[in-house]
Amino acid sequence: MKYKCKKCGFIHEGRLSDGYYCPLCKAGIFDFEEIEVQKEEIDYKRVFVDPDNPALARIEEKCINCGACSNTCINTVNIRYKNPHKPICINCGQCILTCPTGALVPKYDYNKVLELINDKTKTVIVMTSPAVRVSLGDAFSLKPGEFVEEKMITALKKLGFKYVVDTTFGADLTSMEEAAELQERIKNDDVLPMFTSCCPSWVKYAAIYHSDLIPNLSTCKTPIGMQATYLKKFFSKEKRIKSKDIVIVALTPCTAKKYEIENSHCDYVITTSELALAIRENNIDFKNLSDSKFDSLNGSSSGIIYGKSGGVMASALRCLYKLETGSDLTSEKILIKNKSFYKEYNLKINKKQIKTAVVYQMENLEKLLPIKDEFLFIEVMNCNQGCIGGGGQIPMPIVDQKGILNKRSKGLVNQDKDSLVKYPYKNPEIKKAYKTYFSKPLSKKSIELLHTKHKSLAKDFI
Ligand code: SF4
Ligand code: SF4
Incomplete structure (x- = not known):
């Protein structure tokens, strides 16, 4: 049996029980109607996530095939379905934000970065984009929009980054x-x-x-493109580090930056949500961290x-x-x-x-x-x-x-x-x-x- 939410189009498979709410729009069971839907049609509703997509991934076990991601995908309003065999992803990760089960996630790179921090031959530098510091606090029950720049810097230092610099310098150059x-x-x-x-x-x-x-x-x-070049070419010299030993990480609100940095001076991108995971997994008490300042830039x-x-x-x-x-x-x-x-x-x-x-x-x-x-x-x-x-x-x-x-x-x-x-x-x-x-x-x-x-x-x- 399959039921469709009349308000938002969410499809529920199986019987509807009392007290059930639509996971997308919170409508009650009386807003659902029974439908006949072919399996293939349901599959077609999901956004296609190529295993090689540098920006995002899907945890299959969590996916309930609701189609919310396709509704979000901007390509649904453009050319995606002109060639359904070759769907296009512009790597923005907006589908992640509307996936009700957390099945869609950024492609995780934070563990690779943490491994490099432990490599004593490497100097790992992180540059932080402005929007991160008004979202990171949400993961630790701070007030939405709270400006947590100084705690964020302390957390990055605790994770072991040698230098924490500000991407607003790159924004000024831009x-x-x-x-x-x-x-x-x-x-x-x-x-x-x-x-x-x-x-x-x-x-x-x-x-x-x-x-x-x-x-x-x-x-x-x-x-981040300008600043990564600056770090590789000039900052490394000022700090007397061989540029081959520098690892440049951008901390961003953006999954598409993971695509952007292919063939650039930036080595890794980690997102706000990845940093929140790294902070939790390393038992850092974010709420009670002291304040720190950027090292430079x-x-x-x-x-x-x-x-x-x-x-x-x-x-x-x-x-x-x-x-x-x-x-x-x-x-x-x-x-x-x-x-x-x-x-x-x-x-x-x-x-x-x-x-x-x-x-x-x-x-x-x-x-x-x-x-x-x-x-x-x-x-x-x-x-x-x-x-x-x-x-x-x-x-x-x-x-x-x-x-x-x-x-x-x-x-x-x-x-x-x-x-x-x-x-x-x-x-x-x-x-x-x-x-x-x-x-x-x-x-x-x-x-x-x-x-x-x-x-x-x-x-x-x-
Ligand atoms: S990935 Fe998320 S939004 Fe997309 S169909 Fe699965 S559960 Fe729904
Ligand atoms: S640069 Fe900003 S607006 Fe563009 S995809 Fe990334 S997060 Fe979204």
């Missing part, structure tokens, strides 16, 4: 380079709008489904807001404004308009109107594309409200997701409000990086080390 790139494109009447390139799921999506947009993608590497608060939708745009516009006017951009100069599926960020620079857009989730992006030429710059993030809703974050109760994401967002914005170092170009470590190594944004060295070339993947997938 904003410096991206703003200069946008300025050049506008000046030279080059390909516009420019799209951000920090989100590997979006970049993969564009490379598969919209390869005509590749010239529009910023050539900037992502913050701090970022500005512009780097912190990278973790939420609109943060990359705000940070890059701060740098562009400085380039064009020599002054600091204050938030009241940006006019933010809420549209039904995106936000406009507009400002005037030297009498020129700079019209930009901020969008998250690919179905919203698809709606924006027909009007893309109205804008000079578009920030695109795959996940709900940006990286705070990443597939590697601590899963949230489905009914509370919006509220929790709002609290995570607030947790990051509060750091930016009263920050002493609000602008990437005022960050002393960024000033030193340009003075010592790169000279200026878009210099020969910057282009060589901080930028990349995007390639179409259309023929590999479609």
